[in-house]
Amino acid sequence: MKSPRAALRDLRADKAMQGRGFTFRSAIIASILIPLNCYWIVQVEIIWYSGHPTCISLFQNAVFTLLVVALLNLLLRRLKLPHLSEGELLSVYMAVVMASSVASHDLIQILVPSLPHMFWYATPENEWKELFFGYIPRWLTVSEGEALRAYYEGGSTLYRIEHIRAWLSPVIWWSLFIIALFWVMLCVNSIFRRQWTENEKLSYPIIQLPLSIIQAGRTNIFRDKAMWAGFSISAFIDVLNGIAYFVPSIPMIPVKLHDIGRFFTEKPWNAIGWTPISFYPFSIGLSFFMPLDLTFSCWFFYLFRKAQLVLASAVGPTLGGFLAITEVARFPYLTEQSAGAFLALFLVILYLSRRHLKNVLKTALTSSELDEGEEPMSYRWAILGTLLGLSFIAFFCLRAGMDLWVAFLFFSLYLAISLVITRMRAELGPPTHELTGMNAGHIMVDILGSRRIGVNNLLMISYFWFFNRTYRSHAMPQQLEGFKIAQKLGLHPRPLIYAVLLGTALGVLSAFWADLHMSYKVPGAPGSGFAWESVNQLRWRLSFQREPDLGAIAFMALGTAFTLFLMAMRMRFLWFPFHPVGYALSMNFGVDYIWFTLVIGSAVKWAILKFGGLKAHRRAAPFFLGLILGEYAVGSFWSALSVILQRRTYAFWIF
Secondary structure (H helix, E strand, C coil): CCCCHHHHHHHHHHHHHHCCCCCCEEEHHHHHHHHHHHHHHHHHHHCCCCCHHHHHCCCHHHHHHHHHHHHHHHHHCCCCCCCCCHHHHHHHHHHHHHHHHHHHCCCHHHHHHHHHHHHHHHCCCCCCCHHHHHCCHHCCCCCCHHHHHHHHCCCCCCCCCHHHHHHHHHHHHHHHHHHHHHHHHHHHHHHHHHHHHHHHCCCHHHHHHHHHHHCCCHHHHHCCCCHHHHHHHHHHHHHHHHHHHCCCCCCCCCCCCCCCCHHHHCCHHHCCCCEECCHHHHHHHHHHHHHHHHHHHHHHHHHHHHHHHHHHHCCCCCCCHCCCCHHHHCCCHHHHHHHHHHHHHHHHHHHCCHHHHHHHHHHHCCCCCCCCCCCCCCHHHHHHHHHHHHHHHHHHHHHCCCCCCHHHHHHHHHHHHHHHHHHHHCCCCCCCCCCCCCCCHHHHHHCHHHHHHHHHHHHHHHHHHHHCCCCCHHHHHHHHHHHHHHCCCCCCCCCCHHHHHHHHHHHHHHHHHHHHHHHCCCCCCCHHHHHHHHHHHHHHHHHCCCCHHHHHHHHHHHHHHHHHHHHHHHCCCCCCCCCHHHHHHHHCHHHHHHHHHHHHHHHHHHHHHHHHHHHHHHHHHHHHHHHHHHHHHHHHHHHHHHHHCCCCCCCCCCC
């Protein structure tokens, strides 16, 4: 046992290591790393369409950046030179994470090509001018001839006065909009942090690896043999596959997507469609830290989704006609079931948080109900900040031509979905959460009908496609996970706000710069496919204006009811194995990539707990951290090499 003096010395050393959070030198380091990361992300995701580091819940590029900085920091510490504290490492990491979220596949990379798209591709045949040109806010888009031509034809440069002038207004306004949106998320997280972190004590599975890297100076994670064993396995796979990518005669280790759906060729079994199995080491590693019941629920309800498709193929047309479903082809309305599940989970969140929210309101009004000493910001400022941010967004929408009631409903649905995703990440920690087809715009059109919403509102909803497409790189759960890491480190979360704001503001400018810099060099306007998605939806909604979709509404209600049933069963029976979060997530496309790794991870975790108990589980944890870290480290090497060589290289994730 340590002596009191030794214990006090260790405590002081830990406190010195934790240090302050956001400092001048951490801000400088983050400011250097943010443009580099934004350039890296845009290059590999939109130019090479490879790797997709921000399509994973735990951003690959941000973890690799943290790893490099942490290793250099350990070297400085060993040489007894000035080095960063844990709080400063966290600030650098969070700033890079926020910038990565902005530069991601699901934000700036969609927004930039959407701004000039309608003007460049408008023709007399598609009649876009007659349909919606009169409603386009010119101060948010790019319509000047020379800037458009150079942008789409490539072989030019951004750094010409006429090009900069054409993009200046939309870049400024959309930057302010994104900053306001991220600010609202930050304020809402400040309101809910105590409920999810302290009252419900959610596990935050995603944070395990960055937390371990930040704490490397006192936990010796880099000396753990189990960690290096896991690291070696995943690193060997990616090194070999990376070499085989350049030398085809070398066989690859098949860990990526393999479609078993092609073996089902007869009706109705062929309705399961694309059904990949994968063996991603990083996903297996992340699944180990997920709660076992949630992991099981995710892959079980994925198979349940496939079973619905088979059933729909067998009896769908007959049943659809019997139920008077307006679009039998959409039966069994999987994304609508997911939408209903998310709305139900939002109601559950409000119900479970009702006392906390009541106390938050009392504290904001009287400053006497809750202790706010450990909160990122006071509840009064959090509520006021939310209102100010939403007021700017409302002003932005009104100036762009939206009706206030439509903007209010749209962002209410968006924030409801965001809140569910954030809590889902805190409780479940899935490797990815791609909600294709389930978003605020689709829900509104299904419930209200496109005719009632109107052309002006549908146009702006199509421009908002850039942050509503799939929600994979959502910033809100990243912010909350940063607060949780700060708590684990014994740090106050308030300084982290400055890191988040720096990452957001500088990330917006860096992401716009990186995307436009490359787009003017490369012909064809990279990312135009995303713009076509939003414009085609807009054109379809305007050309075939419809009333509310009764079939979609019915299946939303069904999804809501089934989710509430699952929640009621879990609250009444502790043995009930099915979690509603698994149902909500698995009705969407994103689980397809990872469902089999969840099967593997849950089976391994069950076996370890069954035969070794919690002690064996703790011993195994570094091995699974190594699986993630090895894949991220080697995968980032190949990804960075593609930027250097200016050609595609091996990517461990998706394509």
